[in-house]
Amino acid sequence: MVLEFTPSGIYCPAADAYIDPWRPVPRALITHGHSDHARPGMGAYMATKAAAPVIHHRLGGDIRMETTDYGVTHRIGDADISFHPAGHVPGSAQIRVEVDGEVWVASGDYKVIDDGLSEPFEPVKCHTFITESTFGLPIYDWPDQDVLARDLNDWWRGCVAEGKRAVLGVYALGKAQRILRLLDPSIGPILTHGAVEATNSVLRAQGLALPDTVQVVDGIDAKSHPDAIVLAPPSALGTPWMKRFGAVSTGFASGWMRLRGVRRRRAADRGFVVSDHADWKGLNWAIEQTGAERVFVTHGYTAQFSQWLREQGYDAGIVQTEFGGEDLDEAEENAA
Amino acid sequence: MKDFAALFTALDQTTKTSVKTAALTEYLAAAREEDRVWTIALLSGRRPRRAITTTKLREWAAERAGIPLWLFEACYPVVGDLSETIALVLPEPETRIERSLSDWIATLRALDKADEAERKETILAAWNGLPPTERFVFNKLITGGWRMGVSQKLMTRALAKATGIDDAELTHRLMGDWTPDSVSWDSLIEAPDPTADLSRPYPFYLAYQLEQEPHELGPVNDWLAERKWDGIRGQLILREGERYLWSRGEDLMTDRFPEFAQLVDFLPSGTVIDGEVLAYDHAADAPLSFNKLQARIGRKTVPKKLLTEAPVILMAYDLLEWHGADLRQAPLAERRATLESAIEALPPELPIRISPRVEAKDWDGLAQARAISRDIGAEGLMLKRLNAPYLAGRKKGDWWKWKVDPLTIDAVMIYAQAGSGRRATLYTDFTFAVWNGNDLVPFTKAYSGLTDAEFRQITAWVRKNTTDRFGPVRAVTPHHVFEIAFEGIQPSPRHKSGVALRFPRIARWRKDKPLQEANTLDDLNQMLEIYG
Ligand SMILES: [Zn+2]
Ligand SMILES: [Zn+2]
Numbered sequence: 001m002v003l004e005f006t007p008s009g010i011y012c013p014a015a016d017a018y019i020d021p022w023r024p025v026p027r028a029l030i031t032h033g034h035s036d037h038a039r040p041g042m043g044a045y046m047a048t049k050a051a052a053p054v055i056h057h058r059l060g061g062d063i064r065m066e067t068t069d070y071g072v073t074h075r076i077g078d079a080d081i082s083f084h085p086a087g088h089v090p091g092s093a094q095i096r097v098e099v100d101g102e103v104w105v106a107s108g109d110y111k112v113i114d115d116g117l118s119e120p121f122e123p124v125k126c127h128t129f130i131t132e133s134t135f136g137l138p139i140y141d142w143p144d145q146d147v148l149a150r151d152l153n154d155w156w157r158g159c160v161a162e163g164k165r166a167v168l169g170v171y172a173l174g175k176a177q178r179i180l181r182l183l184d185p186s187i188g189p190i191l192t193h194g195a196v197e198a199t200n201s202v203l204r205a206q207g208l209a210l211p212d213t214v215q216v217v218d219g220i221d222a223k224s225h226p227d228a229i230v231l232a233p234p235s236a237l238g239t240p241w242m243k244r245f246g247a248v249s250t251g252f253a254s255g256w257m258r259l260r261g262v263r264r265r266r267a268a269d270r271g272f273v274v275s276d277h278a279d280w281k282g283l284n285w286a287i288e289q290t291g292a293e294r295v296f297v298t299h300g301y302t303a304q305f306s307q308w309l310r311e312q313g314y315d316a317g318i319v320q321t322e323f324g325g326e327d328l329d330e331a332e333e334n335a336a
Numbered sequence: 337m338k339d340f341a342a343l344f345t346a347l348d349q350t351t352k353t354s355v356k357t358a359a360l361t362e363y364l365a366a367a368r369e370e371d372r373v374w375t376i377a378l379l380s381g382r383r384p385r386r387a388i389t390t391t392k393l394r395e396w397a398a399e400r401a402g403i404p405l406w407l408f409e410a411c412y413p414v415v416g417d418l419s420e421t422i423a424l425v426l427p428e429p430e431t432r433i434e435r436s437l438s439d440w441i442a443t444l445r446a447l448d449k450a451d452e453a454e455r456k457e458t459i460l461a462a463w464n465g466l467p468p469t470e471r472f473v474f475n476k477l478i479t480g481g482w483r484m485g486v487s488q489k490l491m492t493r494a495l496a497k498a499t500g501i502d503d504a505e506l507t508h509r510l511m512g513d514w515t516p517d518s519v520s521w522d523s524l525i526e527a528p529d530p531t532a533d534l535s536r537p538y539p540f541y542l543a544y545q546l547e548q549e550p551h552e553l554g555p556v557n558d559w560l561a562e563r564k565w566d567g568i569r570g571q572l573i574l575r576e577g578e579r580y581l582w583s584r585g586e587d588l589m590t591d592r593f594p595e596f597a598q599l600v601d602f603l604p605s606g607t608v609i610d611g612e613v614l615a616y617d618h619a620a621d622a623p624l625s626f627n628k629l630q631a632r633i634g635r636k637t638v639p640k641k642l643l644t645e646a647p648v649i650l651m652a653y654d655l656l657e658w659h660g661a662d663l664r665q666a667p668l669a670e671r672r673a674t675l676e677s678a679i680e681a682l683p684p685e686l687p688i689r690i691s692p693r694v695e696a697k698d699w700d701g702l703a704q705a706r707a708i709s710r711d712i713g714a715e716g717l718m719l720k721r722l723n724a725p726y727l728a729g730r731k732k733g734d735w736w737k738w739k740v741d742p743l744t745i746d747a748v749m750i751y752a753q754a755g756s757g758r759r760a761t762l763y764t765d766f767t768f769a770v771w772n773g774n775d776l777v778p779f780t781k782a783y784s785g786l787t788d789a790e791f792r793q794i795t796a797w798v799r800k801n802t803t804d805r806f807g808p809v810r811a812v813t814p815h816h817v818f819e820i821a822f823e824g825i826q827p828s829p830r831h832k833s834g835v836a837l838r839f840p841r842i843a844r845w846r847k848d849k850p851l852q853e854a855n856t857l858d859d860l861n862q863m864l865e866i867y868g
Contacts, residue, residue: 082707139411139424213386258424260348261416262761265788270349303412303805 031108034091051091087121090175123289133300188227318326360494419475433465512536606660779833785842
């Protein structure tokens with residue numbers, strides 16, 4: 001097989017390299033910088049130029065890292081390997097592996113709509129496609145991004161009118177920057193939690209244009225910026241850190257917000273349906289575009305989605321991933 | 337239905353009671369009268385008759401969504417709600433139908449007489465003409481099960497604000513056997529005729545669990561103590577030769593308990609008694625187990641055999657109406673005295689008893705009396721302030737439940753299932769087992785009692801330790817021991833273990849307890865012998 005599924009992760013014997021391995025291995029090909037994909041302890045890393053800064057930021061400057069442009073073929077052992085945009089977060093890639101004319105693509109995390117921030121998803125023809133299925137059920141259907149932008153800004157404006165601070169829970173890498181670009185800065189200033197701001201600076205340094213933000217530091221309180229919106233990691237919501245803002249309206253931005261039960265469990269005042277993973281239609285479209293005959297389904301609704309694919313005529317199987325320790329919300333926190 | 341859907345969204349988007357009340361008040365002040373009446377009806381659990389089976393709804397939704405039925409069914413446990421699952425899988429609407437809440441309800445009711453083709457056409461057209469929230473609300477109208485996060489209390493408060501009518505008065509007006517067909521906004525809310533509905537009950541007064549030390553309640557003489565009987569709380573109404581028996585959940589149970597028919601001849605018209613319906617052993621003059629009563633609850637009509645096997649009585653707690661006069665503002669001491677003398681005057685073979693006062697000279701004495709509750713078939717004591725009126729709804733201060741501690745057993749978790757609604761992404765429903773030799777015998781399910789953090793922790797563990805799957809249920813490696821608390825135990829041939837528990841819940845996660853030290857089936861059987 002071109003790629004094999006091993007306890008350490010997806011392995012390419014021809015290249016003697018692993019894709020997004022979860023145990024320390026000599027050589028790792030990394031799809032993107034989220035912590036469930038880029039882990040510490042690898043002998044050597046390879047990632048796209050745009051993904052590398054965040055990986056360095058998270059894993060330290062002293063890891064051995066080789067970077068690549070999208071679409072450039074590298075001969076590693078007996079395999080031809082190239083990275084292609086996955087549309088998930090800035091720098092995210094699908095990894096194409098060709099051995100003796102047989103092509104596999106490991107897509108990592110992906111979404112198919114253009115978020116205006118990440119390099120847009122590029123379908124790659126292949127014989128075998130490895131897909132995620134985080135949102136692999138027909139109940140997941142994302143609203144258009146302009147609808148999302150309108151809802152977000154309406155909510156922010158409403159909060160200002162009611163004298164409340166809008167505090168939005170967003171994941172620090174990807175989601176936060178995507179939302180930053182949807183916000184209307186004419187409403188007021190955008191405040192950020194330190195974790196969000198750290199990722200902002202990494203991405204700004206590599207040339208990504210983001211609107212101005214003000215990091216929340218001691219001394220910033222409810223009175224400092226009465227018309228501001230605050231972006232913070234979900235873990236900061238409901239903690240004493242929030243006290244400084246006085247009366248707040250909390251929002252939470254995630255694909256899981258599509259489900260009323262999850263919205264209510266989050267106990268946020270507003271849920272915004274937005275994800276950096278493909279929805280049901282997106283997954284099906286992407287798979288069709290690859291022209292693949294065989295599909296392996298990894299994390300998410302693997303059983304249901306692979307069954308569906310088999311009924312659509314694909315040779316589809318499940319890849320068990322070591323993907324533990326998470327509630328689905330946190331799955332997205334890691335995976336988003 | 338736009339305004340109603342907007343109300344739904346507003347209620348759904350907040351957890352704050354004040355915001356919910358404001359949204360509902362605003363809606364009630366602006367909506368059309370028919371819509372107002374229907375909204376009140378829906379929020380108080382009155383729904384239109386179901387015109388379409390959920391089986392059909394599932395089929396049509398899957399067909400319209402272009403997915404196989406199994407995939408629709410696979411979505412349902414993830415969403416946890418049928419109406420929402422349908423709303424989520426359907427494609428975007430292609431048209432826009434604007435119709436009021438009551439018009440939609442009329443449309444649905446007309447389907448009662450339609451054939452299946454016409455039903456399907458109507459439903460599909462509606463799905464295709466309603467934006468997502470309205471579509472969800474529409475599905476809820478068909479399937480029922482309204483839980484909009486609005487309690488009766490909150491609704492009444494909003495209604496009071498919108499109309500300027502007193503809260504407790506409205507609670508009373510909203511009770512009873514009305515439907516949107518039998519009332520108008522005027523006859524229900526604005527100008528009700530008190531004699532129009534002979535069956536109308538008073539709002540039940542409900543007690544909170546005692547949190548403080550009992551002696552903090554003040555002198556013991558200020559309080560009436562009585563048993564907290566383990567039956568069905570009921571309100572018996574005798575008016576103009578008719579009788580009605582209401583449950584606390586506002587179910588009319590009159591026909592299930594024909595025993596009470598004879599009381600009409602012995603108590604004056606205009607008598608309303610609050611009490612507990614109990615299965616009763618007349619020879620021993622003591623209650624039978626709840627188990628016996630359960631056989632009566634499920635049946636609309638009662639066969640003779642059951643009437644003799646499990647006869648019921650009303651254990652009377654309180655007198656709310658006497659000779660047609662509303663007594664609720666009178667102090668308990670006075671109501672109780674009237675009730676006692678009324679019941680003492682009755683022939684003893686009538687199916688009514690006064691719930692005896694539990695007398696003690698101090699709180700320690702009452703504590704001792706409470707300790708024996710389970711032995712005499714009670715759940716603990718009720719403490720009621722003697723100078724208090726009979727209030728409406730759950731109120732703190734004058735009435736307290738002082739329950740005995742629950743029974744507990746240490747059990748091993750063997751199956752897990754994802755929750756629904758709020759907890760759709762967590763494993764929250766567990767099956768527990770006890771040892772029988774080297775086997776683990778399942779004996780109960782329990783799905784509450786852990787914190788969200790604990791549920792997240794156990795969810796992660798379940799994912800990694802699944803040994804088998806049966807639909808939504810996962811078998812897991814036996815490893816974790818939990819303390820299960822419950823209120824009672826009874827024999828049950830339907831269960832492998834031979835027992836069934838009442839109100840089982842997780843008391844705590846016994847991380848300290850090794851698997852082998854969980855309790856055994858023998859332990860359960862011993863409890864059954866003592867308390868069953
Ligand atoms: Zn991921
Ligand atoms: Zn990711």
